[in-house]
Amino acid sequence: xxxxxxxxxxxxxxxxxxxxxxxxxxxxxxxxxxxxxxxxxxxxxxxxxxxxxxxxxxxxxxxxxxxxxxxxxxxxxxxxxxxxxxxxxxxxxxxxxxxxxxxxxxxxxxxxxxxxxxxxxxxxxxxxxxxxxxxxxxxxxxxxxxxxxxxxxxxxxxxxxxxxxxxxxxxxxxxxxxxxxxxxxxxxxxxxxxxxxxxxxxxxxxxxxxxxxxxxxxxxxxxxxxxxxxxxxxxxxxxxxxxxxxxxxx
Numbered sequence: 723x724x725x726x727x728x729x730x731x732x733x734x735x736x737x738x739x740x741x742x743x744x745x746x747x748x749x750x751x752x753x754x755x756x757x758x759x760x761x762x763x764x765x766x767x768x769x770x771x772x773x774x775x776x777x778x779x780x781x782x783x784x785x786x787x788x789x790x791x792x793x794x795x796x797x798x799x800x801x802x803x804x805x806x807x808x809x810x811x812x813x814x815x816x817x818x819x820x821x822x823x824x825x826x827x828x829x830x831x832x833x834x835x836x837x838x839x840x841x842x843x844x845x846x847x848x849x850x851x852x853x854x855x856x857x858x859x860x861x862x863x864x865x866x867x868x869x870x871x872x873x874x875x876x877x878x879x880x881x882x883x884x885x886x887x888x889x890x891x892x893x894x895x896x897x898x899x900x901x902x903x904x905x906x907x908x909x910x911x912x913x914x915x916x917x918x919x920x921x922x923x924x925x926x927x928x929x930x931x932x933x934x935x936x937x938x939x940x941x942x943x944x945x946x947x948x949x950x951x952x953x954x955x956x957x958x959x960x961x962x963x964x965x966x967x968x969x970x971x972x
Contacts, residue, residue, distance in 0.1 A: 725753070728765065728790055733863045735786040736769060739779055745770040745806045746864020748871075750855040755919035762946065764797035764823070767862065768851060770806050770870055771819070780820050780838040784830055787822055798824040802848060809852065809871045814878040816848035849874050849882035857917050876915070883908050891963040898952060898959060902942035905966040906931070921946060938962045 733747055751766030752758040769783070780803075787799050803820040820841055822830070829837045856871045864870075887904055894901040900920075907923025909931070910916040918926060924943040928936060938959055944950040 725758070725765065728793060729767075729862055731790060732767070732786060736783060737863065739782045739786075740769075740771060740775070743771050743773055743775070743779075744864060745772055746867075746870060747862040748855050748859050748864075748867060749862055750851050750859040751800070752919060754854060754859045755922065757919050757921045759947075760795045761949070762797070763795060764800050765794060766800045766851070768855060769801060769803045769820075770809055770864070771803060772806055774805070775803065775819055777835070777838055780841075781834050783820065784822055784834060784838060788827075788830060788834075791827070798827070802845065802851070804848065806870065812849075812852065812872055812874050812878070814849055814875070814881075815844035815846045816852070817844050818842065818848065821845065846882045846885050849878045853879045853882075853917060880908075880911065883911065887967070890967060891960060894959055894963045895956060898954065899942045899945050901963065902938060902959075903927075903946060905963065906939060909966060932965070934958075935962045935965070 729749070736747060737744060748768045748770065749766065750768065752763040753765065757763075775783070783801075783803065787794075787801065791798060800823040801821070802818045804816065804818050808817055820838065822841075826837065826841075852871055853874045856867060856874075859867060861867055883904075887901060887908060890901045890905060903920035903924045905923075906927030907916075907918040907920060910918050910923055910926040913930070914926075916922075916926065921943065924939050924946070927939045928943075931939065935958075938954050941950075941952050941954045945952040
């Protein structure tokens with residue numbers, strides 16, 4: 723099934739469930755950056771509503787994603803439900819009403835009702851999602867993005883994207899592509915205030931970071947874009963992470 727057909731089913735289903743409570747559904751992430759890859763990307767979207775959803779509505783929203791799982795890319799969906807008031811007047815960390823990703827698949831399958839009762843809180847990642855949505859995202863259905871999302875303070879966006887890379891020098895060996903490209907795009911924001919995808923961040927890194935680290939970045943980009951085997955000296959990769967955390971990321 724094509725991505726457009728999957729998104730259409732989500733839009734139709736959520737409109738039916740939420741009716742007038744739905745403000746809109748907004749696409750961000752790799753789909754918005756036009757660098758989506760079936761085997762490496764998930765389908766990222768935000769669902770904005772006027773008032774808190776009922777437990778039944780939350781269960782129905784997740785159920786739609788569970789039913790589409792076999793048609794979706796391997797990484798599945800990443801979805802958050804947020805009240806409109808927090809999109810317009812930003813709070814950090816941002817409150818959410820519901821969240822779902824592949825990480826929670828088993829919990830949802832085992833006891834969907836309990837999951838939906840418990841899955842509510844705040845999420846620092848939403849600062850990054852809101853920023854990307856407002857800059858390059860698109861509306862799947864509902865109100866125009868600029869009428870829904872206010873500005874996210876730069877300090878909150880930067881803190882949000884930095885949260886994932888604090889342990890990069892230790893964890894880069896387990897997930898090198900993620901950390902290498904993310905370190906590049908975070909540096910691009912700190913240096914030039916550019917909001918980039920992982921791929922764009924890697925390209926920026928090739929043009930702006932010390933030449934000694936070009937083999938690291940090139941290998942990550944080639945794996946990310948063309949599925950080429952990733953082979954980089956571990957010592958050089960560690961040095962790259964240490965450099966980025968100490969010098970590249972002010």
